[in-house]
Amino acid sequence: xxxxxxxxxxxxxxxxxxxxxxxxxxxxxxxxxxxxxxxxxxxxxxxxxxxxxxxxxxxxxxxxxxxxxxxxxxxxxxxxxxxxxxxxxxxxxxxxxxxxxxxxxxxxxxxxxxxxxxxxxxxxxxxxxxxxxxxxxxxxxxxxxxxxxxxxxxxxxxxxxxxxxxxxxxxxxxxxxxxxxxxxxxxxxxxxxxxxxxxxxxxxxxxxxxxxxxxxxxxxxxxxxxxxxx
Amino acid sequence: xxxxxxxxxxxxxxxxxxxxxxxxxxxxxxxxxxxxxxxxxxxxxxxxxxxxxxxxxxxxxxxxxxxxxxxxxxxxxxxxxxxxxxxxxxxxxxxxxxxxxxxxxxxxxxxxxxxxxxxxxxxxxxxxxxxxxxxxxxxxxxxxxxxxxxxxxxxxxxxxxxxxxxxxxxxxxxxxxxxxxxxxxxxxxxxxxxxxxxxxxxxxxxxxxxxxxxxxxxxxxxxxxxxxxxxxxxxxxxxxxxxxxxxxxxxxxxxxxxxxxxxxxxxxxxxxxxxxxxxxxxxxxxxxxxxxxxxxxxxxxxxxxxxxxxxxxxxxxxxxxxxxxxxxxxxxxxxxxxxxxxxxxxxxxxxxxxxxxxxxxxxxxxxxxxxxxxxxxxxxxxxxxxxxxxxxxxxxxxxxxxxxxxxxxxxxxxxxxxxxxxxxxxxxxxxxxxxxxxxxxxxxxxxxxxxxxxxxxxxxxxxxxxxxxxxxxxxxxxxxxxxxxxxxxxxxxxxxxxxxxxxxxxxxxxxxxxxxxxxxxxxxxxxxxxxxxxxxxxxxxxxxxxxxxxxxxxxxxxxxxxxxxxxxxxxxxxxxxxxxxxxxxxxxxxxxxxxxxxxxxxxxxxxxxxxxxxx
Numbered sequence: 152x153x154x155x156x157x158x159x160x161x162x163x164x165x166x167x168x169x170x171x172x173x174x175x176x177x178x179x180x181x182x183x184x185x186x187x188x189x190x191x192x193x194x195x196x197x198x199x200x201x202x203x204x205x206x207x208x209x210x211x212x213x214x215x216x217x218x219x220x221x222x223x224x225x226x227x228x229x230x231x232x233x234x235x236x237x238x239x240x241x242x243x244x245x246x247x248x249x250x251x252x253x254x255x256x257x258x259x260x261x262x263x264x265x266x267x268x269x270x271x272x273x274x275x276x277x278x279x280x281x282x283x284x285x286x287x288x289x290x291x292x293x294x295x296x297x298x299x300x301x302x303x304x305x306x307x308x309x310x311x312x313x314x315x316x317x318x319x320x321x322x323x324x325x326x327x328x329x330x331x332x333x334x335x336x337x338x339x340x341x342x343x344x345x346x347x348x349x350x351x352x353x354x355x356x357x358x359x360x361x362x363x364x365x366x367x368x369x370x371x372x373x374x375x376x377x378x379x380x381x
Numbered sequence: 382x383x384x385x386x387x388x389x390x391x392x393x394x395x396x397x398x399x400x401x402x403x404x405x406x407x408x409x410x411x412x413x414x415x416x417x418x419x420x421x422x423x424x425x426x427x428x429x430x431x432x433x434x435x436x437x438x439x440x441x442x443x444x445x446x447x448x449x450x451x452x453x454x455x456x457x458x459x460x461x462x463x464x465x466x467x468x469x470x471x472x473x474x475x476x477x478x479x480x481x482x483x484x485x486x487x488x489x490x491x492x493x494x495x496x497x498x499x500x501x502x503x504x505x506x507x508x509x510x511x512x513x514x515x516x517x518x519x520x521x522x523x524x525x526x527x528x529x530x531x532x533x534x535x536x537x538x539x540x541x542x543x544x545x546x547x548x549x550x551x552x553x554x555x556x557x558x559x560x561x562x563x564x565x566x567x568x569x570x571x572x573x574x575x576x577x578x579x580x581x582x583x584x585x586x587x588x589x590x591x592x593x594x595x596x597x598x599x600x601x602x603x604x605x606x607x608x609x610x611x612x613x614x615x616x617x618x619x620x621x622x623x624x625x626x627x628x629x630x631x632x633x634x635x636x637x638x639x640x641x642x643x644x645x646x647x648x649x650x651x652x653x654x655x656x657x658x659x660x661x662x663x664x665x666x667x668x669x670x671x672x673x674x675x676x677x678x679x680x681x682x683x684x685x686x687x688x689x690x691x692x693x694x695x696x697x698x699x700x701x702x703x704x705x706x707x708x709x710x711x712x713x714x715x716x717x718x719x720x721x722x723x724x725x726x727x728x729x730x731x732x733x734x735x736x737x738x739x740x741x742x743x744x745x746x747x748x749x750x751x752x753x754x755x756x757x758x759x760x761x762x763x764x765x766x767x768x769x770x771x772x773x774x775x776x777x778x779x780x781x782x783x784x785x786x787x788x789x790x791x792x793x794x795x796x797x798x799x800x801x802x803x804x805x806x807x808x809x810x811x812x813x814x815x816x817x818x819x820x821x822x823x824x825x826x827x828x829x830x831x832x833x834x835x836x837x838x839x840x841x842x843x844x845x846x847x848x849x850x851x852x853x854x855x856x857x858x859x860x861x862x863x864x865x866x867x868x869x870x871x872x873x874x875x876x877x878x879x880x881x882x883x884x885x886x887x888x889x890x891x892x893x894x895x896x897x898x899x900x901x902x903x904x905x906x907x908x909x910x911x912x913x914x915x916x917x918x919x920x921x922x923x924x925x926x927x928x929x930x931x932x933x934x935x936x937x938x939x940x941x942x943x944x945x946x947x948x949x950x951x952x953x954x955x956x957x958x959x960x961x962x963x964x965x966x967x968x969x970x971x972x973x974x975x976x977x978x979x980x981x982x983x984x985x986x987x988x989x990x991x992x993x994x995x996x
Contacts, residue, residue, distance in 0.1 A: 217985075246994060308929070319928060367609075368971050
């Protein structure tokens with residue numbers, strides 16, 4: 152039994168040595184150094200989306216495996232991806248973002264760091280957003296402008312959160328108005344969210360408005376606004 | 382010298398006898414050959430048992446059982462908060478690509494023909510039929526999660542020529558897969574045998590699968606095309622034309638009626654206590670003519686599971702760990718109607734919403750509810766295994782100065798209040814503790830009443846019902862309603878409701894919404910909810926990730942004892958409805974969840990595989 156143990160120990164030692172030695176070897180490929188940065192824009196303005204919800208696809212042909220590189224869009228409409236230099240095709244995945252489907256490919260010749268604006272056409276956008284605080288309340292007033300009439304409005308929401316990441320999944324309170332109650336888009340819409348006791352006692356909260364188009368999964372958002380309560 | 386002769390003799394004997402018995406050609410002791418398997422009915426049955434056991438399920442008592450707490454039937458009250466905090470369902474959540482099992486079944490179908498020389502033609506046909514039933518079952522599981530998948534019905538053999546592309550099969554259309562399932566089941570139903578069995582497939586089991594599969598196909602054909610933007614791929618791998626809906630519904634109805642009219646099955650109505658009866662209908666393993674196909678377990682053969690250990694109510698648990706994992710939501714409880722047909726919303730506040738409704742006994746708030754509530758959920762004031770399950774969140778002490786109640790809660794289970802009465806129930810609920818209910822309810826359906834079945838040492842042999850007549854009636858009702866046969870639809874749904882305590886012909890009119898609710902309450906915790914919402918294409922609306930949508934949020938019900946000495950309400954019970962304290966993220970089902978994503982490795986191996994939409 153003892154000899155066997157010693158034998159096992161020797162093997163283990165050898166294995167450990169092999170691991171250490173092989174780990175010292177350098178990777179044979181450098182990490183991607185080029186960066187593709189960009190924004191998803193409408194009329195030159197970035198489009199606010201849900202954090203971790205909306206993605207763009209990057210494809211590269213010419214290799215054996217043809218796999219998409221998903222690039223998630225940050226909630227402020229920016230994105231970035233570390234890539235190798237080369238020719239890529241950027242695609243706006245159908246049915247993914249709060250905008251009209253557009254499957255036109257955008258060619259990207261990447262060498263070094265590059266900035267890119269990805270144009271989209273939303274169904275609705277916000278205008279003239281103003282936020283104000285009341286007694287234990289936060290108000291948002293804004294105009295809704297319909298950009299594309301192929302789909303109808305479903306609802307608008309005002310989300311309140313304790314961090315800058317505010318959306319349907321990350322919020323501490325919210326107010327909602329459904330489309331049936333919004334008859335005239337030329338008039339400003341006001342949403343009032345009542346703060347819970349815990350929220351009202353804080354120094355500040357973040358507020359953010361979002362609009363949901365029916366038949367489209369994702370919502371389009373305004374910029375998160377810090378509201379000082381004290 | 383003499384010794385030397387002996388050795389030679391021994392060697393000679395060895396060599397000679399070895400040659401005579403073909404020493405090198407012995408049958409292996411550790412490998413069973415194809416000829417042996419396919420000529421021995423016992424071994425074939427053993428193989429079948431293996432395949433039955435491997436049938437996929439999203440949630441059952443053993444596979445993915447915890448996911449019952451991931452939708453709106455229940456929340457998770459055991460350790461960790463993963464299922465209460467699903468920010469969004471991942472696109473690969475329901476992914477299935479089990480071509481290993483498909484290949485095993487295809488091999489079995491081919492080998493029984495090739496090697497089964499001593500089997501009679503009848504035996505061969507019956508076994509083949511059973512294998513084909515299993516294959517149809519697996520393809521149904523595949524198509525309902527992935528949409529159209531490649532229909533592989535023969536083993537694919539690589540010839541090592543360096544180019545495997547002739548083995549790469551593209552995805553079939555979604556409707557083709559459903560059509561394949563229907564034609565297979567029709568082809569084999571008369572050959573299946575197994576009459577009267579509820580653990581192996583017989584003719585009616587095949588029709589039960591057809592009833593369900595055709596209903597799914599019909600509702601996808603109908604409701605997908607009613608969406609603002611139907612989900613489809615250009616090649617039809619996903620999406621069924623609306624024109625096929627009527628045909629699929631008719632096929633489903635015919636299959637359901639074949640089972641109903643056969644007279645072989647009947648709804649379980651043995652126990653005069655209707656609530657207990659509904660529990661028995663699913664859990665009684667003998668003299669139960671309702672169950673069509675079940676996955677059975679047996680403790681004495683070490684075929685058992687820990688579902689009861691993990692889900693039994695806290696104060697009746699027999700082990701010192703776990704319990705209380707899947708705790709039903711108030712959402713589900715309120716979906717059980719009152720027996721007079723009114724919506725099941727619990728009356729906890731008076732009509733003007735100015736004060737509580739005070740109840741003498743806790744169970745009174747649930748009085749006159751659908752009996753299926755009792756059979757599915759342990760609610761305050763009821764018992765399990767004869768022991769009361771004590772569910773009380775705390776006491777509400779009247780404060781004369783402020784003219785309002787003050788909550789007193791304790792984090793000690795079974796604690797006593799200053800007045801000597803109960804403060805917190807020995808089964809909770811607790812706002813933040815684990816292994817005790819957070820929603821104010823416990824699961825009854827499928828939790829075993831057998832003594833010691835909630836211990837880790839013994840565990841439970843409760844069976845898992847794959848098909849039962851109750852579902853077939855509801856399938857028939859839905860298919861009849863969708864094809865305009867409202868009278869028949871009413872007939873079928875009312876049979877199911879009558880068993881739950883509603884009078885005969887309790888429904889006079891029927892809408893699809895009513896039927897959807899009927900499925901929710903009858904088939905809760907039977908692996909239907911998420912699939913039903915997917916085929917009706919309502920999942921993204923019911924679970925829209927919106928915190929102000931009550932359907933996407935899990936609610937709890939906390940009972941309190943009133944402490945207000947000298948007042949008529951003293952020692953009565955009131956109820957608070959609240960968002961379950963441990964519940965975090967509203968349920969969020971995205972468009973990309975309707976069809977699960979296909980693993981990249983599969984697309985790499987077979988570039989003909991088309992991606993599902995939104996991925």
